Amino acid sequence: MAPTFSAWFATKKGPPSVGFQLKTGLPIPDTLPKDHVLVKVQAIALNPYIYKMNIGLPNFVAKRPHVIERDMAGIVVNPNGTEFVAGDLVFGSNAGAMSEYMVIPSRSLVLQPPNVTPLEAAGLAIVTLTANQALKDLQVKAGQTVFINGGSSAVGLSAIQIAKSLGCNVVATASARNKDVLLNLGVDEFIDYTRAPLVEQLAKRDSPPFDAVFDAVGLKDPALYLNCPSYLAPRGMYVSAGGFPGSRKDLAGVLRQVFSGKLLPTWLGGVPRKFGFVTCPSAKKDFEEVRTLVAEGAVKPIVDSVHSFDRAGVMAAYDKLMTNRAVGKVVIKIEDSTDKA
Structure with a gap:
């Protein structure tokens, strides 16, 4: 009998408990497209936009069924004439990661840094690529x-570490329960965003304005950009990661406010500060940069929790992710993966 594997599919619109299904008995590919590699997956890191898109998008847009998630770490099984060799430990990001075996373009993979485990490497790609680009x-x-x-978001944790490695002073927000996590990463000033409206706290700071603002939370509250002349230097820039308010109507409203602030002249209510969205790069050189940052100790991946690949484990993992209280990456472990660095 030919060897088979299992994978998690998005099969219908809805939250993970409704829309995600484990399928078994899938044949392991024995022929691969050019420049693609067959990887035996060791661990997968969850990304919030995966379940959010599954809740919000209809089938004809989401193109279900499809294997979910993107970030993974694993072992090369068939290098298929690429630069890799069988047995290489790799990490990367591409559609279809929640699977025991994955066919992935070689350009979307690099070797795992020697100083991290596969469970840590699994969550490196999207968050560190995004933070570095920001x-x-x-x-x-x-x-x-x-x-x-x-x-304290996964992107924010990476951004803090990269900024400190560049010699920057870092001011960062989180709730009080995560204060020590951020201070241990070298944050110079901690702000508890739950203590008072964040814009008010920033406007009252008795310190020079910021040289740059990175909103790792994304488009949750346009007020942070619309009021940034109170705390962002005139030549400074405001960069936002992607984010998703509770509904498409909310998103449209936020975008309208942000782009009005960006595009209108000041006398019509425009914001006299540069604004941009950061996009997650996907070039091979960008993955190599992430590997170097981790290998040199500039970034230490932070894992919030580790869960099993079965239904109970995967549902518990998404439940944790949906609390918005995970500090670091929520990771799924394939049972026979190794935890050795």
């Missing part, structure tokens, strides 16, 4: 002060 877009330099909203 700081590039902001053009931050040593000695400058960067404000990071959402410091």
Whole structure:
């Protein structure tokens, strides 16, 4: 009998408990497209937009059924003439990661850093790629002060570490329960966003304005950008990660406010500060940069929790993710994966 594997599919619109299904008995591919690699997956890291899109998008847009998730770490089984060799430990990101075996373009993979486990490597790609690109877009330099909203988010945790490695001063937000996590990463000033409206707290700071703002939370509250002249230097830039308010109507309203602020002249209510969205890069060189950041110790991946690949484990993992209280990545472990660095 030919060897088979299991994978998690999005099969219908709805939350994970309704829309995600484990399918078994899938044949392991024995022929691969050019420049693709067969990887035996060790661990998968969950991303919030996966379940949010499954809740919000109809079938004809989401193109169900499809294997879910993107971030993974694993072992090369068939290098298929690429630069890899069988047995290489790799991490990367591409559609269809929640699977015991994955066919993935070689350009979307790099070797796992030697100083992390597969469980840690699984969550490196999207959050570290995004954080690194955001700081590039902001053009931050040593000695400058960067404000990071959402410091305890997975992207925020990576951004804090990269900014500190660049020699920046970092001011970051989180709730009080995560204060020590951020301070241990080197945050110079912690702001508890639950203590009072964040815009008010920032406007009252008795410190020079920020040189750059990275909103790792995304488009949750346009007020942070619309009021940023009170705390962002005139030549500073505001960069936002992707984010999704509770409904498409809310999203449309936020976008309208943000782009009005960006595009209108000041005398018509425009915001005299540069604004941009960060996009997650996908070039091979970007994955290599992430690997180097981790291998050199500039970024230490943070894992919130580890769950099993069966239904109970996967549903518990998404339940944790949907609380919005995970600190670091929520990871699914394939049972026979190794935890050795």
